[in-house]
Amino acid sequence: MALFKKIVGKLKKVCKYRGMKHISRGKWEKNLKKKTICLGKFFQAMQNVGGGISLRDMTFIPGGSLVLDYLLLKEIMVKYGLQNYLEIGTFIGESISCMEEVSKKRISITLPPDAPELLNYFDTMETGNYANKLVSDDVIQYFADSKKFDFSKIKERIDLYFIDGDHSYEGVYTDTKKVFNHKSKDSFVVWHDFKFSDMSIRREVVQAVVDAIGLEQFKRVYCCDNNMCGIYVPDKYRKDFNKLCHYNPDILYTYNLKLEIHE
Numbered sequence: 001m002a003l004f005k006k007i008v009g010k011l012k013k014v015c016k017y018r019g020m021k022h023i024s025r026g027k028w029e030k031n032l033k034k035k036t037i038c039l040g041k042f043f044q045a046m047q048n049v050g051g052g053i054s055l056r057d058m059t060f061i062p063g064g065s066l067v068l069d070y071l072l073l074k075e076i077m078v079k080y081g082l083q084n085y086l087e088i089g090t091f092i093g094e095s096i097s098c099m100e101e102v103s104k105k106r107i108s109i110t111l112p113p114d115a116p117e118l119l120n121y122f123d124t125m126e127t128g129n130y131a132n133k134l135v136s137d138d139v140i141q142y143f144a145d146s147k148k149f150d151f152s153k154i155k156e157r158i159d160l161y162f163i164d165g166d167h168s169y170e171g172v173y174t175d176t177k178k179v180f181n182h183k184s185k186d187s188f189v190v191w192h193d194f195k196f197s198d199m200s201i202r203r204e205v206v207q208a209v210v211d212a213i214g215l216e217q218f219k220r221v222y223c224c225d226n227n228m229c230g231i232y233v234p235d236k237y238r239k240d241f242n243k244l245c246h247y248n249p250d251i252l253y254t255y256n257l258k259l260e261i262h263e
C-alpha cells in the first residue's frame with residue numbers, strides 16, 4: 001500500500017511538471033465508453049434527411065481524416081440546419097471542402113502552406129506540396145498558429161468547430177480553451193484524433209480536453225464507435241445522441257460506396 005501511494009505521488013508530480021492536472025483517468029474513460037455513438041445507427045437515422053450523405057474530393061493521403069469523420073461533420077450540419085463552420089488545421093483541405101454544400105460560411109485557422117512542418121511532411125511523402133489545394137476561394141482563411149490566434153477577430157457565430165491542428169497536449173488544451181471561450185451555448189465542437197485509427201482512446205488528447213473544459217462540461221462529450229472524433233453536444237441536442245449510445249452489438253452495419261476518379 002505504501003509503495004502504491006509512493007507511485008501515485010510520483011505520477012502526480014510528473015503530471016504537474018508536464019502541466020497536466022491529475023484527474024482519475026479511469027473515471028472519464030469508463031464514462032466515455034458509455035457515451036459511444038453507434039455511427040451505423042446515426043447515419044441510418046439520417047438517410048431520409050436532405051442530401052448531405054455523399055462526399056467528394058477524397059484523397060486518402062495520410063494526414064487527413066476518415067470517411068466516417070467527414071460524414072459525421074456533414075451530417076451534424078444537415079440534421080440541425082447549422083450554418084457556420086470553423087476548423088483549426090486544414091492540411092490539403094478535405095474536411096473544409098466537404099462542408100461546402102452544407103454550410104453558409106467556412107473559416108479556417110491553419111499554418112501557412114510553406115510552414116516547415118508541411119514542407120517536411122510532403123518532402124517525406126515524396127509528393128508535391130498539396131497543402132490547401134482543395135480550399136476554395138470563399139473560405140475565410142487565417143494562416144496562423146492557432147495557439148497564438150486572437151479569436152475575437154471572428155465576429156460570426158460559429159455553429160460547429162472542428163479542432164484538428166496541433167495534437168500535442170498543449171495544442172489541444174489551448175485550442176479547446178480558445179474555442180470554448182468563443183463558442184455560443186448551442187455550438188457543437190468536434191475534436192479529431194480523440195481515438196487512434198485502431199479505435200483505442202488517444203489519452204493525451206482526451207486528457208487535454210478534460211483539463212481544458214472540466215469534468216462537468218465533459219459530461220456533454222461523446223465519442224464514436226468507428227471514427228476518430230470526440231463530440232461536444234449542446235444540451236438541446238443531447239437526447240438525440242443519448243439514444244444512439246444504446247445499440248445492439250449483434251447488428252453489423254455496412255455501407256455501400258461508389259467510386260469515381262478525377263485528376
Ligand SMILES: C[S@@+](CC[C@H](N)C(=O)[O-])C[C@H]1O[C@@H](n2cnc3c(N)ncnc32)[C@H](O)[C@@H]1O
Nearest residue numbers: 064065089091094095110111145146164165166
Ligand atoms: C491533421 S491535419 C488536418 C486535416 C484536415 N482537418 C482534414 O481532415 O482534411 C493538421 C493540420 O493542422 C495544421 N497545424 C498544426 N499545428 C497547427 C497550429 N499550431 N496552428 C494551426 N494549424 C496547425 C497543420 O499544418 C496541418 O495542416
